[in-house]
Amino acid sequence: MKPAIDPLPTTPTAAMLRTLAVVAALCGTIITAAHQGTQAAIEGNKRLAIERAVFKVIPAAVSVAEYLALPEGRLVKVGADKTAPAGAIKFYAGFDASGRLVGVAAEGAAKGYADTVRILFAWEASSQAVTGFGVVSSRETPGIGDKILVDKDFLANFPLEAKLSADMKTLANAIRTVKHGTKAYPWEIDAIAGATITSRAVGRAIDETAQALLPRIAPHLAQLEDRP
Amino acid sequence: MTATRTDRWDEFMEGLWRQNPIFVMTLGLCPALAVTVSAVNALSMGLATTFVLTASCFLVSLLRKRIPKEVRIATYIVIIATFVTVVDYLIQAVSLALYDALGAFIQLIVVNCVILGRAEAHASKHPPLPAVLSALGMGAGFTLGLFALGAVREILGAGKLFGISLFGEHFQPWVVMVLPPGGFFVLGLWLLLFSAWTRRQRRKEAIQHA
Numbered sequence: 001m002k003p004a005i006d007p008l009p010t011t012p013t014a015a016m017l018r019t020l021a022v023v024a025a026l027c028g029t030i031i032t033a034a035h036q037g038t039q040a041a042i043e044g045n046k047r048l049a050i051e052r053a054v055f056k057v058i059p060a061a062v063s064v065a066e067y068l069a070l071p072e073g074r075l076v077k078v079g080a081d082k083t084a085p086a087g088a089i090k091f092y093a094g095f096d097a098s099g100r101l102v103g104v105a106a107e108g109a110a111k112g113y114a115d116t117v118r119i120l121f122a123w124e125a126s127s128q129a130v131t132g133f134g135v136v137s138s139r140e141t142p143g144i145g146d147k148i149l150v151d152k153d154f155l156a157n158f159p160l161e162a163k164l165s166a167d168m169k170t171l172a173n174a175i176r177t178v179k180h181g182t183k184a185y186p187w188e189i190d191a192i193a194g195a196t197i198t199s200r201a202v203g204r205a206i207d208e209t210a211q212a213l214l215p216r217i218a219p220h221l222a223q224l225e226d227r228p
Numbered sequence: 229m230t231a232t233r234t235d236r237w238d239e240f241m242e243g244l245w246r247q248n249p250i251f252v253m254t255l256g257l258c259p260a261l262a263v264t265v266s267a268v269n270a271l272s273m274g275l276a277t278t279f280v281l282t283a284s285c286f287l288v289s290l291l292r293k294r295i296p297k298e299v300r301i302a303t304y305i306v307i308i309a310t311f312v313t314v315v316d317y318l319i320q321a322v323s324l325a326l327y328d329a330l331g332a333f334i335q336l337i338v339v340n341c342v343i344l345g346r347a348e349a350h351a352s353k354h355p356p357l358p359a360v361l362s363a364l365g366m367g368a369g370f371t372l373g374l375f376a377l378g379a380v381r382e383i384l385g386a387g388k389l390f391g392i393s394l395f396g397e398h399f400q401p402w403v404v405m406v407l408p409p410g411g412f413f414v415l416g417l418w419l420l421l422f423s424a425w426t427r428r429q430r431r432k433e434a435i436q437h438a
Contacts, residue, residue, distance in 0.1 A: 011296035019295055023303050027310035034314040041321035049324050137328060142385070143403040 054092045056134050057122035058103040061094025069216040089213045108205030115139040117201040129159035145198035161186040177203030243366030249342045250373025251422040256342045259333045261411035270378025278367025280311040285351035289359035304347045312337045381405045
């Protein structure tokens with residue numbers, strides 16, 4: 001006769017559920033506390049990062065305001081809730097100490113060699129030109145694609161003409177990147193030899209955003225002047 | 229008392245040196261290869277992982293008698309994910325530049341096998357103090373491994389250490405070292421060095437015993 005085998009001890013379902021519920025509640029509390037505790041510092045860091053990036057591309061600015069250019073042509077200041085209606089384009093207005101508008105900055109993105117290159121470029125209304133740019137994020141090859149920020153010949157492309165057409169609906173001349181040494185017009189970007197793909201990404205990123213944003217904001221620049 | 233102190237020191241040294249997660253166990257290599265393009269990135273990732281490892285092991289050890297074995301993995305993962313979320317917020321609060329540099333690898337700490345391995349193999353069977361010491365040792369070992377990779381890659385690939393230029397402007401950086409293949413080269417060389425050193429030690433011990 002076979003000896004009776006004791007069934008393996010099992011945990012009751014209620015005990016398992018209870019443990020999972022207690023651990024979930026405990027972990028939820030920890031996450032919520034961490035979120036509450038760091039929220040102010042994270043918001044502050046984000047604001048600082050934006051300001052630093054804008055001040056870099058608009059050196060004359062001492063204060064920055066965040067705006068949305070709505071599809072119907074209105075400009076609205078970004079509120080505390082940070083929500084943006086569909087089709088709105090975000091941009092930053094830089095003001096000098098007397099509250100005068102010294103430039104606007106906007107983000108542009110285009111596919112580079114490794115990944116999307118995101119840049120922030122500045123546009124000056126008085127000269128109708130892109131005065132400079134900074135990189136927001138890029139995974140381009142170190143030593144090749146990242147030359148866009150240090151190559152003297154490439155930086156000499158700026159100021160880059162970005163004039164609006166007579167009907168103010170588009171740019172008079174689309175910004176485009178040309179092969180190294182073949183730049184013939186002030187709206188062309190002379191590419192870096194060996195880093196043509198990244199140079200092209202910069203040109204496309206500026207062109208796409210400028211074509212969409214500048215016609216919306218150009219007629220309302222006076223409104224920005226009044227609201228530093 | 230002395231014996232206890234030696235035991236505790238042993239718990240710590242186990243992870244830091246004898247069972248080093250990078251050089252001996254070759255665990256957690258995903259962040260070890262991906263984020264070690266600079267010494268700062270490597271150290272930050274090491275410290276973030278150490279924080280998650282230590283906090284998770286402490287909580288797992290504290291709850292070890294109350295967690296039924298059937299739901300232990302689910303519980304450990306929830307605990308680990310909690311501390312990864314905390315460290316994610318903390319890094320954003322300290323520096324957004326660092327947060328961008330480490331990218332998705334902060335969130336991927338959740339699936340770092342060093343942490344789940346330590347929770348399952350050690351923390352779930354030991355009281356909080358040894359569990360925390362063991363986790364701290366493992367975290368320090370992981371940080372040491374990452375730093376060894378990051379420092380060498382930054383020196384060779386950018387001519388800098390902690391962002392400070394070491395060789396002047398005529399230095400031509402060995403760019404491949406900060407690209408993905410460079411991670412494998414440097415890791416391979418460190419593993420070779422570590423294994424040669426361990427073998428030499430063993431041979432010495434064998435001669436002494438003979």
